[in-house]
Amino acid sequence: MPTEDPLSHAFGAESFTNFNSRFHEIVNERKLSNILTLVSRHGKIVHLDAHGVLDISSKPTVPVQTDSIFRIASMTKPITGVAMMILWEEGKWDLEDLVAKHIPEFKDLKVRDDEELVPQNTPMTMKQLMSHSAGFGRSSDYSELNLREGDLQDMVDVLAKKPLYYQPGKDWRYGPSVDIQGYIIQKLSEQRLDEFFEERLFAPLGMHDTGFWVDPSKSARIARIHRYDEDRTLIPAGDTNVFPTERPKFLAGGGGLYSKIEDYWRFSQMLLNGGEFEGRRYLKASTVELMHTNVLESGVNVTLYSPHTRGLGFGMDFAVILDPKAAKTSQGIHSFYWGGFYGTWFWIDPVNDLVVIGFMQLIDGTKPDGAPEVRELSARLVYEAMGKPKP
Known part of the structure; x- marks a missing residue:
């Protein structure tokens, strides 16, 4: 180059x-x-x-x-996000759509609440799925399920039998949300x-x-x-x-x-x-x-490695x-x-x-x-x- x-x-x-x-x-x-x-x-x-x-x-x-050539692992996620937004521009989905509109298997998923399973206060939305705030747990929470052993439909079938880990919109946890987006891309585009x-x-x-x-x-x-x-x-x-x-x-x-x-x-x-x-x-x-505008609810923090992390948003x-100072980073604001x-x-x-x-x-x-x-x-x-x- x-x-x-x-x-x-x-x-x-x-x-x-x-x-x-x-x-x-x-x-x-x-x-x-x-x-x-x-x-x-x-x-x-x-x-x-x-x-x-x-x-x-x-x-x-x-x-x-x-x-x-390198394995870019989770740097795949922004590429999946762009693919999703291409379909969004084409009118295939909306930010406030319920996830269950596109994945009926996820309709009425229960939510963990201490030792009980309770209904969702409000159904998870696509905006929440795109921002790791839809209710799914961290990747480690699903490690014993081997979600990537089958295909994307197999993953959806497994997750459809498991409760959410928190009420949609009320937390941020880094888990299977973008693999789920890949499934939606396949459904909406009718392509692998x-x-x-x-x-x-x-x-x-x-x-x-x-x-x-x-x-x-x-x-x-x-x-x-x-x-x-x-x-x-x-x-x-x-x-x-x-x-x-x-x-x-x-x-x-x-x-x-x-x-x-x-x-x-x-x-x-x-x-x-x-x-x-x-x-x-x-x-x-x-x-x-829009992709790099924070969409998390007030009080929800991006806490990938520490519960004390502040100054970050998620689009x-x-x-x-x-806030670079609060986030303890030298990266520029709005990056x-x-x-x-x-x-x-x-x-x-x-x-x-x-x-x-x-x-x-x-x-x-x-x-x-x-x-x-x-x-x-x-x-x-x-x-x-x-x-x-x-x-």
Whole structure:
């Protein structure tokens, strides 16, 4: 990918020297096997760097490249959200629709209340499903159910027999909501999820290395997953390196995609452009704005890793920075973002016309205590390079 002079986009001449030095140090200290970073401003890539190896155990080692392929896990969710909003613009569903209108199996689900099961005070809506506030529990609450062992219909059938964990709209919990959205996309579009993604997003955007499986001809480009052992030593993560080479049975709209950093930049830049990229419109600008507008009820907080988290909101499959200081982040106000289980991260800053993306592959890599805090480091360094004050 061609990059432009950072000087022409309000970065200093040495803006990314320190940036690269800090991230290379993390890899050189064997805290990560590799790291890819990309920064763009005003629609132009001003920084792109790859450092490390695909697999620390391979002999000889193979350097990571800017076209290496990574499991983006939950960074699939914003893509599913855009697909949902395409159908929303087409009038296939409405924010205030009851979820049961589109999934009759979910009609009259009961709600846990201590030891009792009670009716929903108000039926869950599509807006709540899009914002992790519809009543479903956290992913860990369903771990014994193996929701991804069958297909999307199997998942719905299982969830239809389980109660909700809280009254719709009254809490925020990170669970199966976006996989459920993938099911709805299939119903409303009458296409498989992979077909809809390819036809409406990946092919026209030029995301040629993004999908639910990897063609065998590209297998040498896949970064291996790593983990820490009990001594915090970096080691390969064993069988987790297996990847599908044909369509999987479960098309996980909540976390099943593989991608490369350029592909994800194309997707992100389309959103920063207000739904347009390279002369083609995918969403209206007002729709994109809605996606990164907080829709949670007053008093409901985005609490992914800590019940004490504040300063964040949630829109249509995006978290939103409402108050950087309260959220303890250097990301800019009104930025919208998400990350993946293996440590991939990104944010889109509409105030500063900025996209930042990072790729890595470490189990629990997105957890603050599970890996080096790369997201916060990248934010601090990028905004410092732009001469922006800390929040």
